[in-house]
Structures are given as C-alpha cells and as structure tokens.
Amino acid sequence: xxxxxxxxxxxxxxxxxxxxxxxxxxxxxxxxxxxxxxxxxxxxxxxxxxxxxxxxxxxxxxxxxxxxxxxxxxxxxxxxxxxxxxxxxxxxxxxxxxxxxxxxxxxxxxxxxxxxxxxxxxxxxxxxxxxxxxxxxxxxxxxxxxxxxxxxxxxxxxxxxxxxxxxxxxxxxxxxxxxxxxxxxxxxxxxxxxxxxxxxxxxxxxxxxxxxxxxxxxxxxxxxxxxxxxxxxxxxxxxxxxxxxxxxxxxxxxxxxx
Amino acid sequence: xxxxxxxxxxxxxxxxxxxxxxxxxxxxxxxxxxxxxxxxxxxxxxxxxxxxxxxxxxxxxxxxxxxxxxxxxxxxxxxxxxxxxxxxxxxxxxxxxxxxxxxxxxxxxxxxxxxxxxxxxxxxxxxxxxxxxxxxxxxxxxxxxxxxxxxxxxxxxxxxxxxxxxxxxxxxxxxxxxxxxxxxxxxxxxxxxxxxxxxxxxxxxxxxxxxxxxxxxxxxxxxxxxxxxxxxxxxxxxxxxxxxxxxxxxxxxxxxxxxxxxxxxxxxxxxxxxxxxxxxxxxxxxxxxxxxxxxxxxxxxxxxxxxxxxxxxxxxxxxxxxxxxxxxxxxxxxxxxxxxxxxxxxxxxxxxxxxxxxxxxxxxxxxxxxxxxxxxxxxxxxxxxxxxxxxxxxxxxxxxxxxxxxxxxxxxxxxxxxxxxxxxxxxxxxxxxxxxxxxxxxxxxxxxxxxxxxxxxxxxxxxxxxxxxxxxxxxxxxxxxxxxxxxxxxxxxxxxxxxxxxxxxxxxxxxxxxxxxxxxxxxxxxxxxxxxxxxxxxxxxxxxxxxxxxxxxxxxxxxxxxxxxxxx
Numbered sequence: 001x002x003x004x005x006x007x008x009x010x011x012x013x014x015x016x017x018x019x020x021x022x023x024x025x026x027x028x029x030x031x032x033x034x035x036x037x038x039x040x041x042x043x044x045x046x047x048x049x050x051x052x053x054x055x056x057x058x059x060x061x062x063x064x065x066x067x068x069x070x071x072x073x074x075x076x077x078x079x080x081x082x083x084x085x086x087x088x089x090x091x092x093x094x095x096x097x098x099x100x101x102x103x104x105x106x107x108x109x110x111x112x113x114x115x116x117x118x119x120x121x122x123x124x125x126x127x128x129x130x131x132x133x134x135x136x137x138x139x140x141x142x143x144x145x146x147x148x149x150x151x152x153x154x155x156x157x158x159x160x161x162x163x164x165x166x167x168x169x170x171x172x173x174x175x176x177x178x179x180x181x182x183x184x185x186x187x188x189x190x191x192x193x194x195x196x197x198x199x200x201x202x203x204x205x206x207x208x209x210x211x212x213x214x215x216x217x218x219x220x221x222x223x224x225x226x227x228x229x230x231x232x233x234x235x236x237x238x239x240x241x242x243x244x245x246x247x248x249x250x251x252x253x254x255x256x257x258x
Numbered sequence: 259x260x261x262x263x264x265x266x267x268x269x270x271x272x273x274x275x276x277x278x279x280x281x282x283x284x285x286x287x288x289x290x291x292x293x294x295x296x297x298x299x300x301x302x303x304x305x306x307x308x309x310x311x312x313x314x315x316x317x318x319x320x321x322x323x324x325x326x327x328x329x330x331x332x333x334x335x336x337x338x339x340x341x342x343x344x345x346x347x348x349x350x351x352x353x354x355x356x357x358x359x360x361x362x363x364x365x366x367x368x369x370x371x372x373x374x375x376x377x378x379x380x381x382x383x384x385x386x387x388x389x390x391x392x393x394x395x396x397x398x399x400x401x402x403x404x405x406x407x408x409x410x411x412x413x414x415x416x417x418x419x420x421x422x423x424x425x426x427x428x429x430x431x432x433x434x435x436x437x438x439x440x441x442x443x444x445x446x447x448x449x450x451x452x453x454x455x456x457x458x459x460x461x462x463x464x465x466x467x468x469x470x471x472x473x474x475x476x477x478x479x480x481x482x483x484x485x486x487x488x489x490x491x492x493x494x495x496x497x498x499x500x501x502x503x504x505x506x507x508x509x510x511x512x513x514x515x516x517x518x519x520x521x522x523x524x525x526x527x528x529x530x531x532x533x534x535x536x537x538x539x540x541x542x543x544x545x546x547x548x549x550x551x552x553x554x555x556x557x558x559x560x561x562x563x564x565x566x567x568x569x570x571x572x573x574x575x576x577x578x579x580x581x582x583x584x585x586x587x588x589x590x591x592x593x594x595x596x597x598x599x600x601x602x603x604x605x606x607x608x609x610x611x612x613x614x615x616x617x618x619x620x621x622x623x624x625x626x627x628x629x630x631x632x633x634x635x636x637x638x639x640x641x642x643x644x645x646x647x648x649x650x651x652x653x654x655x656x657x658x659x660x661x662x663x664x665x666x667x668x669x670x671x672x673x674x675x676x677x678x679x680x681x682x683x684x685x686x687x688x689x690x691x692x693x694x695x696x697x698x699x700x701x702x703x704x705x706x707x708x709x710x711x712x713x714x715x716x717x718x719x720x721x722x723x724x725x726x727x728x729x730x731x732x733x734x735x736x737x738x739x740x741x742x743x744x745x746x747x748x749x750x751x752x753x754x755x756x757x758x759x760x761x762x763x764x765x766x767x768x769x770x771x772x773x774x775x776x777x778x779x780x781x782x783x784x785x786x787x788x789x790x791x792x793x794x795x796x797x798x799x800x801x802x803x804x805x806x807x808x809x810x811x812x813x814x815x816x817x818x819x820x821x822x823x824x825x826x
Contacts, residue, residue, distance in 0.1 A: 071817040072824060084813055088806035095802040100794060105581050105761040105787040106679040160304040160316035165360075165613055165620070169301075170367040176360050180608040182577070182784045209614075211685060220683040220690075221785055225614040 006059065007066040010049050017045045108183070113196070114217030116204045122233050133200040135237045148241070155242025158235045166223070171246055181223050194249035202240050202251060206231075287378065294379025297372045302380075305360070310383035320360050321621040322460075323446055330384035331443060331478045334461035337394040339475045339483035342386060344394055348377045351461075358458030397473045399466055401551070403558035405565065412493060413563025416556050419487060419500055425450040425480065430567045433647040433736025438772065439658045443478040447659060450480070452645055452736070455625050456568035463568065469561040473554070486553045490526020490545075493556060495519055573606035575786075576629075580605060582764070582788035584631035584638055591632050591639040594730040594741035599641055604628035605788075607766055609781040614687060615715055622781040623647070623773040627667070627766055633790045638756060639743040642667060649733045650771030651701045663771035665701040667740060670694050670765040671754040673711065683763055686785045688712040695754045697727065699740055701771070704731040707742050711752050715778050723750050746790075759792040 004012075021041055026033035053063040070076050070083060119126050120133040127133045140148035159167075166185040168175040173187030188194055204212070210222025227236060244250050299308065305324040307313040312326035325332070334351055335343040352373050355363035364373060381387040403409050417423065417430075425440065427433035430453030442448040456463035461471055475483030488496035502508060502516045526549055532538040533546045574580050582605035592598045608626045611619035627644040650662045672684050673695045684692035689712050696710040696718065707727040712718035728743040746756040756762065766783045769775035 068820055071813075072820045080817075084810060087813060088810040091809045092802045092806040095805045096798055099798040099801060102579075102583070102791070103759070103761075103789070104578055105789065109679055156304060157315040160314070161319070164316065165611075169360075169362045170364075172366070174362070176362070177610040177613070179575070180610040180783060182786075211690065215682060218683075220685045220692075223614060223686070223784060 005066050006053065006063045010053065010063065014042075014045060014049065018042060108218060108221060114213045116201055120200045120204055122203075122207055122236075123228050127203075127233075128200075130198075130200050130204070133203070135199040135203075135240060137234075137237050137241060138199065151238045152241050152245045154235070155238035155240070155245075158231065158239045159242050162227070162230065163239065171243065183218075183221060185224075188243050188247050188249070191249060194244055194247060194251050197251055198253065199237075199240050199251045202243070203236055206236050206239070290375050290378040291382055293372075294375035294377070297368060297376050298379050301364070301368065302376065306380075310380060319620040321446060322359050322442070322448065323444060324361075326444070327380045327383035329443075329478075330386040333476045333478055334471075335394075335474050335477070336396050336470050337474060338397055339473075339477075341394040341474075342390060344396060345374075345377050345381075348380065349373055352376060354462065356460040357462075359460055397470050399469070401554055401558070402466075402469075403555060403562065405465060405562050409559050409562040410566045413559035413561070413566075415497060415500070416493075416560045417563055419496060420484070420556075420560065421487070422560075426453055427647075427736045429735040429737075430454060430564070431645050431647065431736025437647050438656065440480040442480065448479055449623060449647055452625070452647070453564050453567040454645065455572075456565070457572040458625065463565070465558075465561050465565050468564050469557055472557045472561060484553070484557060486549075486556060488523060489530060489553065490523050490549045491519060492552055493559075495522070496556075499523075573604070573626075573628075575608050576605035576788075577786065581761075582629050582631060582786070583791040584633045584640075584788065585791055586758070586793045587632050587634050589634065591634055591637055591743055594641065594732070594739060598632075599630055602630040602632075604630055604643070607783050607786060609766065609768060609783050612687070612767075612778060612780050612782045615778045617777065617779045619773075619775060619779045619781060621773070623770045624768050624781045627768060627783075629788075631788070633746065633756075633758070637743055637745055638790065639741065640669075642669070642740040642742075643737065644768060645737050646733075646770050646772075647736055648770075648772040649701065653771075653776075656772070659772055661774065663769065663774070663776040665738070665771045666699060666769040667738075668696050668698040668710070668767040670696050670712075670767065672763050673752060673754060675754070675760060675762050683785060685714075686765055687782065688715040688718060688767070690714055693752075695752065697742060699729065699731065699742075701733070701738075705729050709750075709753065721750070721752055723752075725750055725753060756790060758790040761787045761789045764788050 018038070021033060021038050026038070052059075054060050070079055116130050118129060120128055120130050137148065137151045140151065159171075164175055165177045166175040166181065167173055167188065168178065168185070171188040173185040173189075175185060178185050186193060205224070207226070207228040209224040209226040210219050211226060213219035213222060231239075240251070298306075303314055305312075305314040305316050305320065306327065307317070307324075310327035312324040314324060317324050330342060332343045332347070334356070335341065335347050337343055337347070351361070352368075353363060353365045355361045368376070422430075423434055424436045425432070425434040427437070427450075432450040432452040434450060437450050440448050440450060451459060459467065461467050461476075471481065472484045475481055488499060491499060499516070499519045502512055502519075505512070508516060526545070529538060529542045529546055530549075532542060538546065576582050585602060606626055606628055609622065609624055611622040613620060624644055624646060627642055629643070630641045632639050644667070646665055648662075648665075650665045653661070653663050656662045670688065671694065672689075673693045676683050682692060684690060684694045688694055688696070691713070693711050693713050696712055698708045698710055699706070700708075707729045709721040709724055709727065710718045711721055725744065725748050730741040732739045748755065754762070763785045764787060765785050767780050768782075769780045775781070
C-alpha cells in the first residue's frame with residue numbers, strides 16, 4: 001500500500017482531534033463542550049501542525065505537494081473540478097446557515113457566590129459581622145449530642161414544611177415545584193454548595209431570600225422567599241443544621257485550625 | 259452419560275447460587291424490617307408519619323395527601339380491584355415516585371436494598387399483609403391490543419359508552435360535570451386527571467399502566483374499577499346498541515334488534531351475578547369468560563385512546579431555542595378562531611404555586627399556559643391557552659367545593675426592557691423597585707383586558723389611561739383561550755413598547771377560582787422572554803453567493819500563482 005502523503009496525515013490528525021473533542025471528551029467523558037472551547041483547542045492543533053511542517057524546507061514542500069498537484073497537474077483534471085465545485089458550495093451553505101440562524105435570547109448571568117453584606121441581620125436585629133456570627137446551636141454537636149439531635153429534628157420539620165417544595169425531598173434541588181423555576185433551586189447534595197460557605201452565609205440567604213441578593217446575584221429572578229417573614233431565628237439555624245446533618249457536608253468555618 | 263454428568267454439575271452449581279438467597283430471605287425478614295424502619299424514619303416519616311398514618315409534619319399542605327399505610331388502601335397496583343398491592347408494586351412506586359404529587363422518585367437517594375427494606379417495613383403498618391396467605395392476584399396483560407389508529411377510534415367510542423366523560427369531560431381535560439363533586443376516601447378534594455397531561459399520572463403513563471388503572475381501579479379515589487356497561491355484548495354489538503339508542507325513531511326491524519341486544523345484556527348481567535355469587539354451570543362460566551375477554555379487549559382500546567390524548571412527552575419549557583417567537587404577517591392579524599393559528603407551534607410555560615407571599619398556593623391545579631403570537635407592522639396579537647377544569651366567573655359559595663373565586667390570568671412585562679443580560683429586571687413577582695406592566699383578564703369580563711402597573715404583588719394599580727387592547731376569549735371543554743391585540747407602540751409612558759428583534763421578558767400569573775385562587779394565592783411562572791421574530795433579512799440571499807464566488811476566485815488565483823511559479 002502506498003504510504004499516505006504528509007498532507008493526508010496532517011489532515012487526518014486534525015479531523016481525529018476534532019472528533020475526539022466533540023464526541024469523546026464532550027459526550028462520553030463529560031457534557032458537550034462549547035464550540036468556542038473546541039475552536040480554541042483546534043487552533044492549538046493547527047499551530048502545532050504548522051510548526052511541524054515548517055521546521056524543514058523539504059517537509060514543507062512535501063506537505064504542499066498534493067495541494068500543488070491538485071491545483072496544477074494536467075492529469076488531476078477531475079479532482080480539480082470536484083474541488084472547484086465543492087469548496088464554493090460548502091462556503092455558500094456555511095454563510096447561509098450563519099446568516100439565517102435565529103437569535104436566541106440572552107442568557108441570564110448568575111453568580112455562584114453573591115457577596116453578602118458586612119453584617120448578618122435578622123429583620124433589623126444585627127447578629128454580628130458576617131465572619132463572626134455563628135450558629136448558636138452548632139456547639140451542641142460536641143457539648144450535648146442529645147440536644148443537638150433535637151435541633152436537627154426541628155430543622156427537619158422546618159425543611160419539610162417549607163423548603164422541600166423546591167429544594168426537594170433529597171435536598172438535591174429537584175422539588176416538585178423546581179422545573180418551573182429559573183434559576184433552579186440550590187442543590188445541597190452538590191459537594192460545592194455547603195462546604196464552600198459559612199453558616200452565617202446560609203442564614204443570610206435564607207432570611208433575606210432572592211430580593212436580599214446584591215444586583216450581581218440577579219435578585220429579580222430568584223424565587224427564594226424572604227424567610228425571616230415566616231421563620232424564627234432558631235428555626236433558620238436549625239434548618240441549616242439539618243442540611244448539613246442530612247447531606248454529611250459541613251458548612252465552612254472561619255479561623256478554625258489556624 | 260457425559261450429558262447427564264454435565265446436567266448434574268449444573269444443578270449443583272445452581273443450588274449453590276440459589277441457596278444463600280433462599281436462606282437470606284427467610285432469616286433476615288426481621289432484620290429487613292428493622293433496617294427499613296431506620297430508612298423510613300429518616301426519609302419517609304416527615305410526610306407519612308412515624309406510625310405510618312400519613313400524618314407527618316409536612317402532610318398538612320400536601321394534596322394528594324401522603325398515603326396512610328395503616329389502612330392498606332393503595333392507589334397504584336398491578337393487582338385486581340380490592341386486592342393488596344404486590345411487593346413489586348410498592349417497590350416500583352418508591353423507586354419511580356408519583357408524578358403530579360409530592361412523592362418523589364427514590365431511585366437516586368436510596369439503593370435497591372434500602373428500598374426493599376422500606377417495603378418490608380411499611381407492610382408492618384397494616385395487619386392485612388400478614389393475614390393474606392394467598393398472593394394478590396395480578397392483572398394479566400395478555401391479549402394486549404397494539405397501539406393503532408383503528409384501536410384509538412374504537413377506544414374513543416368506548417370513552418362515551420363507559421361514561422368516562424362524566425368526570426374526565428368530553429375531551430378528557432378532567433372537566434366533567436361530576437368533577438367538582440369528587441372527593442377521595444379521606445374526604446379531600448380530588449380532581450379527575452386531565453388526560454391531556456399524562457406527565458401527571460400518578461401511576462405512570464405507559465399504555466400498560468393506564469390499562470391496569472382501568473382493570474384494578476385506583477383504590478381510595480373516585481376512579482372505579484371498570485364495569486362494562488354493555489357487558490356480554492361484543493364491541494360491534496355495543497357500537498350498534500349505542501347507535502340505536504341515540505336514534506330518535508326506529509323501524510320495526512331496528513326495534514327488534516334493540517330489544518334483542520338489551521335481552522342479551524340483561525342475561526349477561528344475570529350470569530355475572532351468578533358467577534360473583536360462586537354459582538353458575540359450565541356453560542355460564544364459559545360465557546362469563548368470553549365476556550370478560552371482550553371486556554379486557556375494550557379496556558385495551560380505551561387505554562390506547564387515553565394514551566393518544568397527551569403529547570408523547572411533556573413539552574419543553576419556552577427557554578432558549580424554544581422561546582416564544584411572534585411571527586410576522588403582512589396583513590391583518592388573525593382573529594381568535596382563525597385556522598391559521600394552528601400552523602404555529604405552542605410555546606409552553608410551566609407554572610407553579612405561589613409560595614413566597616401569604617396567602618400561598620401549595621397545591622396548584624393549573625399545569626401550564628401555552629402561547630402563540632403573530633405581529634404585523636403596527637400590531638401584535640397573542641393567543642393564550644390553558645386548561646382549567648371549571649369555569650368560574652364570580653366569588654360564590656359552591657356546595658361541593660366551598661368558596662370559589664373568579665378565574666383570571668395576568669401577563670407581565672417590564673415597563674422598560676432591560677438593555678442587556680446584566681441590566682436589572684423588575685422582581686419576577688409583580689415587580690418591586692422597578693415596575694412591571696400587566697395585562698389582566700378576568701372571566702367575568704370576557705372581552706376586556708385591563709392594563710395595570712405594579713410595584714409589588716400587593717401594590718398594583720389600574721392604569722389611568724386604558725389603551726386599546728382588543729380582547730376575545732372562550733371557555734370550552736375545560737380549556738380557556740384568550741386572544742389579545744395591541745399596537746406595537748403606544749403614547750402611554752407606562753406601557754411596554756415593542757420592536758422586532760428585541761427580546762422582551764414575560765411572566766404569568768393565573769388563578770383557578772375553584773382551587774381557592776385569589777389575590778396572592780395563584781400559580782406563577784418566573785421570567786421568560788419572547789421576541790417579535792424579525793423578518794428574515796434579504797442578506798441571506800446576497801452574501802452567501804458572493805462568498806462562494808470569492809472562494810472560487812481564490813482557488814483559481816491560487817492555481818494561477820502555482821502555475822506561474824512552476825514555469826519560472
């Protein structure tokens with residue numbers, strides 16, 4: 001069998017890389033990758049190929065040979081004709097689909113970590129600075145496990161009377177009201193949620209709800225109610241204990257171990 | 259000889275595999291129950307109660323109510339009417355959950371062992387599970403009739419014969435005349451299923467699932483086990499009977515035929531009584547079995563028809579590529595009943611109960627609203643369609659459902675369209691610091707749409723200057739249609755101004771008066787967006803050929819360049 005030309009090899013590498021990114025990485029391994037990211041990787045592949053073929057003069061000429069042949073050689077008449085039709089047609093189709101594409105509505109930006117205010121408040125009562133305010137029942141976990149358990153149980157009751165409609169029976173953000181909401185309710189089973197924030201942060205998000213978020217948190221979209229209107233301070237702290245007890249994830253603490 | 263050895267070996271091996279399981283099952287039943295209790299107390303008790311009475315701390319606001327396990331009454335079973343469910347039934351319900359209720363799937367949260375342990379545990383709440391020595395009789399799926407156009411047609415006639423419409427309505431939207439009177443065993447209000455929304459069927463929406471609900475009934479609900487009103491008649495005979503029954507005057511021959519059919523039925527019901535009483539001779543038993551076979555056939559046809567009423571799956575919400583796109587027409591915008599509306603695809607907006615501000619709605623009855631739209635150079639028309647089982651036009655006392663209010667819808671837009679994704683929108687629940695602009699329609703004034711400005715759910719005012727919003731509406735067979743038309747641009751500063759190509763936030767509030775919806779108690783959506791789809795630009799016919807010609811030119815140029823270099 002004839003050895004494939006350098007051009008064919010390079011072309012094949014390019015295609016294989018694209019297929020690998022588009023269908024294997026973005027399909028088998030993980031979710032589909034955005035086109036812009038694929039384009040970035042493909043640009044790298046393209047530059048690598050360019051570097052490879054241009055280090056030696058002879059290699060570069062070897063690479064260009066098939067292109068040259070197709071364009072000029074007398075006995076490549078048919079191939080030349082096919083390309084002369086195919087390439088403009090492809091360009092025609094490509095430009096048409098790009099122009100005729102329907103615009104999609106702007107996506108909603110969403111910050112995962114909206115900046116909390118300096119002070120933690122419940123209604124108008126200041127509970128301390130965001131860094132210092134602590135869950136008053138957390139210490140019971142060590143000091144009085146029985147009392148701690150009853151606070152968790154109370155939190156469970158609060159959760160299933162108020163929160164599970166949206167945040168779900170499994171605390172995974174898939175409650176029976178969730179599919180009509182945008183943004184989706186928080187998923188406490190996600191290891192990135194509870195461990196990344198302090199208990200005071202959760203107290204703030206629960207007590208002030210969607211409308212209490214800063215502008216960057218798109219407060220106009222969140223359906224999270226202002227729970228300080230319905231729940232007592234203790235109930236909010238207890239439900240936070242329940243969240244961490246049920247999922248096994250602990251909210252982060254400040255200063256511990258330093 | 260060799261073969262026999264081999265068989266023996268297989269047998270021994272097989273025993274090795276089976277024995278541990280047989281052993282395990284017997285010995286660990288008590289252990290299973292103990293483990294099941296742990297899982298139950300942690301995952302189920304907050305709704306179903308520590309003692310299985312369906313009275314957990316969350317139960318108060320749930321409808322349908324969590325199952326009371328101490329009564330042994332189970333809605334979703336693969337067993338015949340009056341029987342207990344199989345273990346597999348209980349396992350399946352736990353695994354898959356009950357769509358349209360607050361019972362979620364547990365497949366992701368509990369592993370299979372844990373789910374089986376819970377099955378073992380919840381059975382201890384009801385003595386009947388211990389007493390019954392024989393296994394419950396499962397509904398046979400033998401003789402299933404394939405899904406086809408013909409079968410659906412037959413099923414449609416049977417829908418009338420079996421009087422399904424009394425509860426489920428003529429077209430199946432759960433709007434039958436008896437619908438408001440229905441309650442479940444526990445005296446809670448229970449609405450018949452809307453057969454056009456099978457994603458809410460508690461027991462799943464496969465044809466097999468639907469068939470099982472017919473044959474086994476839904477225990478504790480108003481859905482009866484099926485009884486064939488034309489028992490003993492074949493499908494053709496039953497069709498003929500209805501045909502004659504509906505006829506005003508019959509000829510003598512027809513009269514005779516009718517009487518014969520009636521006699522046949524009366525005879526069949528007599529035999530049915532005999533069989534049910536445990537009597538009847540061989541011939542009668544045979545006749546009974548034949549008639550039951552016909553009855554099962556009828557149930558399959560009916561299941562096929564019911565399946566055909568819903569879309570294949572729940573429509574996708576109107577986000578991204580599914581966004582509501584108003585289509586351009588050059589001429590007058592079509593009125594509500596124009597057939598041209600059927601050419602547009604619906605945009606689907608799922609709705610949920612408003613649970614943010616008191617009074618709240620925890621048990622919504624309106625699933626969604628579907629929207630279509632056309633616009634021309636000066637005006638835009640919208641068609642809003644939603645299902646509501648009852649037509650309520652005023653605040654009144656209903657003897658079956660208590661106090662009812664007026665049905666209504668409000669369509670919400672911002673007063674000013676946000677410039678980009680980061681510029682603020684009004685709060686999605688009727689605005690806040692930033693105002694929203696609303697079109698409110700109420701069932702008592704079917705031809706009027708009121709313009710409101712709101713800065714909060716309890717802070718809405720009618721606009722002083724009511725613009726010209728043309729309105730048409732209709733309520734028919736459990737479905738509302740509302741058609742509104744307005745100018746794209748108005749002189750009123752408090753109105754929304756529309757331009758093609760600009761995405762505009764849109765949100766909905768709906769009220770089902772029969773479900774106690776009034777004021778803040780309602781169903782809502784969050785912000786979506788819609789656009790007056792721009793007329794496709796002529797550019798799409800100009801640029802692509804230019805690009806194609808350019809690339810051809812480039813190829814020719816390249817060839818010329820190469821040739822010249824060759825000759826040099």
